Amino acid sequence: MSRNLVYVAPFPKETTLRFARALAGLQDVRLLGVFQEAPQGEARALFHDAEVVANATDPQQVADAVRRLAARHGPVHRLLGILEDLQVQLAQVRELLGVEGPDVATASAFRDKAHMKDRLRAAGLPCARHMLLRGDAEAWSFADQVGYPLVLKPPSGAGCRATYRVSSPQELHRVLAEIRPGPTRLVLAEEFLVGAEHSFETLTIGGRVVFSSTTRYYPSPLEVMENDWIQWAVVLPRDVSGPEYQGVPALGRDAVAALGLRTGMTHMEWFRRPDGSLAIGEIAARPPGARIVDVTGLGHVDAQGRSVDLYRAWARAVVDEAFDGPWTRRYAVGVAFLRGQGQGRITAVEGLDEAQRKMGALVVDAKLPQVGWMRSESYEGEGTVIVRHEDTEVVKRAIFELITTVKVRYER
Ligand SMILES: Nc1ncnc2c1ncn2[C@@H]1O[C@H](COP(=O)(O)OP(=O)(O)O)[C@@H](O)[C@H]1O
Ligand SMILES: [Mg+2]
CATH class of the missing domain: 3.30.470.20 (ATP-grasp fold, B domain)
Structure with a gap:
C-alpha cells in the first residue's frame, strides 16, 4: 500500500525539488504536490498528482487542496515542506486534518524568535536578551537596559530580511523612523551577540x-x-x-x-x-x-x-x-x-x-x-x-x- 505524502512548495525551484526527489525515492510512497506555480517537465513527473492554489502559504487554501488530494487518493501519511515561511501553516493543516508531524505549538516555538528565546531561556540555555517592541518607547527602554549595539528584526524573519544592527542612539532614531514598530507591527529587539x-x-x-x-x-x-x-x-x-x-x-x-x-x-x-x-x-x-x-x-x-x-x-x-x-x-x-x-x-x-x-x-x-x-x-x-x-x-x-x-x- 502506497503512503500518500503531500509536499507543499509555492514556487518549486531546484533546491526545493531535491527534497521532493528524495521523498519520491522512498519505498511505498505516492508523492502529491501543492503549488502556487506547478513545476514543469521532469520535475512535474515526480508528482503523482498535484493541486495548484492561489496562495500556497494560506493554511485554508492548503487544507482545501490537501482535502481534494485525499478525496482522490486516500488518507495523507505526511504533510511536508521545507520553507521557513510555511512551517506554522503546515502544522495548522496537520492539526486540522489529523496528520502526524509537528503541531502548531512546536512549529510556533521554532518560528517565533521571541517565543523561541523565552523557551530556551526557561530551559537554562544561553541566548541573546530580547524584547518584543510595540512602539518606540519600548525600544528606548530596551536600549537603556542592554546598551549598544543591538539588533532589530522581524519576530519571524528569514534570510536576514529587515535585520538591522543599531550601534548608537542616532542610529536607533533613524531605524525606528524607518521600521516604525507598533501594536500590529511588532519588532524584535535583541542584545547583540559578539563572536x-x-x-x-x-x-x-x-x-x-x-x-x-x-x-x-x-x-x-x-x-x-x-x-x-x-x-x-x-x-x-x-x-x-x-x-x-x-x-x-x-x-x-x-x-x-x-x-x-x-x-x-x-x-x-x-x-x-x-x-x-x-x-x-x-x-x-x-x-x-x-x-x-x-x-x-x-x-x-x-x-x-x-x-x-x-x-x-x-x-x-x-x-x-x-x-x-x-x-x-x-x-x-x-x-x-x-x-x-x-x-x-x-x-x-x-x-x-x-x-x-x-x-x-x-x-x-x-x-x-x-x-x-x-x-x-x-x-x-x-x-x-x-x-x-x-x-x-x-x-x-x-x-x-x-x-x-x-x-x-x-x-x-
Ligand atoms: N542578537 C544578535 N546578535 C548578533 N547578530 C545577530 C543577532 N540577531 C541576528 N543577528 C545576525 O543577523 C543574522 C540573521 O538573523 P537571524 O536571527 O538568524 O534571522 P534569519 O536568519 O531568520 O533572518 C544572523 O545570522 C546574525 O548574523
Ligand atoms: Mg538565521
Missing part, C-alpha cells in the same frame, strides 16, 4: 538526535548583508573535537528538546563569544539553506565509504522515522557564495580560469553565475562553488583563494 557565528544541524527522530553536524560562517550573514563586497563562505570543519566546538552538541540537543520537536531536521545558529561562552542565535525545525545540506552530506561517508545523501536522510527521517547511519566525518567541505559589488545584471564573471587552475582539483560542485542574470538581493549571491579535502586548512585556503580570484561584474 564567531556557526550552524549546528540535527536529524532528530522520536525525540532523539540520531545525527548532528556543525559548520562555521565566514563572516556572519549580517556582516555580509552590511558589506556588498563580501562574498560569504561556510566551512564544515573535518575535526570538531577541539575546544571551539566543545559543548555544542549538548547545547543543540537541549535546544531541540526545549522546543519539543519529536522528528525532523533542525538548523541552529550559534555563537562562540570571545570569553568562550556559547549562545544560541536561533533554531529552525527544517533543513538548512545555504547549501548546508549538500555540504554536510559531502563531509560524511557511510559504512561503504560513499558520500551521504542528506536529502534522502531527511526524507527517511520525516516519513519512515528511520536513520541509515551512523556515518563518519571524513572530509572538510567549504562553499563560497559568488557575488560582486554593484547593481543590475551580470556582465562578466572573471577569474574562473585562474580559479580552475589553482583549485579545480578540490571542486566537487559548482553552480556558476551566468551573464545576464540579475544581481540577487540575498547574501547568498548568484552562484556557489563547493570544495572538499581531508584537511580543513586546505579547504579554508581554497575558499579564500576562490573569493579573492573570482569577480562578478554587473551593469545597470
